[in-house]
Amino acid sequence: MTRQGQADARYHRAKREGFAARSVYKLEEMDRRYQLLKPGQKVLDLGAHPGSWLQYACQRVGPTGLVVGVDIQEAGVELPAWARYVQADLLTLLPEDLRAFAPAYDLVLSDVAPRTTGVMHADMAASYELTAKALDLAMALLKPGGSLVAKVYFGPQVEELIKRVKAAFSLGKAHKPEASRAASKEIYLLGRGLKKAG
Numbered sequence: 551m552t553r554q555g556q557a558d559a560r561y562h563r564a565k566r567e568g569f570a571a572r573s574v575y576k577l578e579e580m581d582r583r584y585q586l587l588k589p590g591q592k593v594l595d596l597g598a599h600p601g602s603w604l605q606y607a608c609q610r611v612g613p614t615g616l617v618v619g620v621d622i623q624e625a626g627v628e629l630p631a632w633a634r635y636v637q638a639d640l641l642t643l644l645p646e647d648l649r650a651f652a653p654a655y656d657l658v659l660s661d662v663a664p665r666t667t668g669v670m671h672a673d674m675a676a677s678y679e680l681t682a683k684a685l686d687l688a689m690a691l692l693k694p695g696g697s698l699v700a701k702v703y704f705g706p707q708v709e710e711l712i713k714r715v716k717a718a719f720s721l722g723k724a725h726k727p728e729a730s731r732a733a734s735k736e737i738y739l740l741g742r743g744l745k746k747a748g
């Protein structure tokens with residue numbers, strides 16, 4: 551099947567399975583490979599709209615867990631009782647705003663992405679700013695031993711983010727999920743086992 555065919559198949563599969571977006575299969579793949587999500591965990595999902603990662607995380611942590619979604623846009627899906635949703639600009643959020651829901655989190659997910667302009671260096675700079683902020687929040691809010699998944703558009707400053715993740719976690723690396731289009735500039739920073747609290 552061509553890459554476009556695979557993307558279309560994932561789109562239809564997401565519809566069939568009731569997920570808000572096909573990007574759910576990127577998280578599913580990383581979860582399978584790195585065992586990120588477990589029942590009872592507290593999860594923070596930054597850049598959560600329309601909500602497929604939120605839906606998936608809610609299923610995986612179950613009613614003994616908690617999933618907090620943040621996005622500048624309102625939620626696009628109905629969420630179970632163990633989810634919270636904050637409509638806010640990530641760039642203005644403080645760790646205290648998110649400690650209102652849980653004192654610390656097991657996993658921080660960030661699929662946040664700027665509205666692209668087509669001007670590559672501007673899009674990369676905007677993505678870097680958002681992901682650097684997601685990392686700051688993760689370092690402040692993760693429990694020791696916690697994990698991180700954060701999208702960023704590949705660009706000159708990405709090496710700096712990869713270095714930060716490698717230094718802070720027992721396992722730190724950049725990962726390109728199969729479900730991510732080859733033409734897409736996105737990669738995911740992956741951290742497992744935060745060495746110490748932020």
Ligand SMILES: C[S@@+](CC[C@H](N)C(=O)[O-])C[C@H]1O[C@@H](n2cnc3c(N)ncnc32)[C@H](O)[C@@H]1O
Pocket residue numbers: 570571573574596597598599600601602603604620621622623638639640641661662663664665680
């Ligand atoms: C690729 S989408 C996330 C998809 C989501 N993971 C899912 O599976 O449904 C990226 C999101 O980042 C959000 N975003 C962009 N800039 C933001 C900001 N400054 N603060 C909060 N959210 C932002 C966008 O509104 C958009 O919903």
